[in-house]
Amino acid sequence: MATPLSPQEALARAKLRALAQGVQVWQLDGGDFPRYAVPSSNMDGTAYEVIAYGANDITCTCPGHVNRGICKHVGAVLVRLDVERELTATVEVA
Numbered sequence: 537m538a539t540p541l542s543p544q545e546a547l548a549r550a551k552l553r554a555l556a557q558g559v560q561v562w563q564l565d566g567g568d569f570p571r572y573a574v575p576s577s578n579m580d581g582t583a584y585e586v587i588a589y590g591a592n593d594i595t596c597t598c599p600g601h602v603n604r605g606i607c608k609h610v611g612a613v614l615v616r617l618d619v620e621r622e623l624t625a626t627v628e629v630a
């Protein structure tokens with residue numbers, strides 16, 4: 537890719553990649569911030585830890601996130617947070 541993506545574009549693509557690949561997300565208990573385990577698609581038996589410190593501050597322990605600051609694991613958690621927000625909103629309206 538010739539042109540670097542804006543952070544918004546990178547996030548949108550990470551979410552799409554997560555959706556397209558059906559990346560799974562498991563919420564973990566404990567901690568001050570929501571934590572998730574997201575399995576690696578390359579390595580069986582490996583899962584990365586994603587921590588949501590805030591809407592725009594989500595970290596992942598995978599090498600891709602360390603190098604690029606974004607990855608599909610974060611995308612998968614963002615999708616899940618979107619869905620949860622949607623569901624909460626629906627419940628409040630009903």
Ligand SMILES: [Zn+2]
Pocket residue numbers: 584596597598599600601606607608609610
């Ligand atoms: Zn990752």
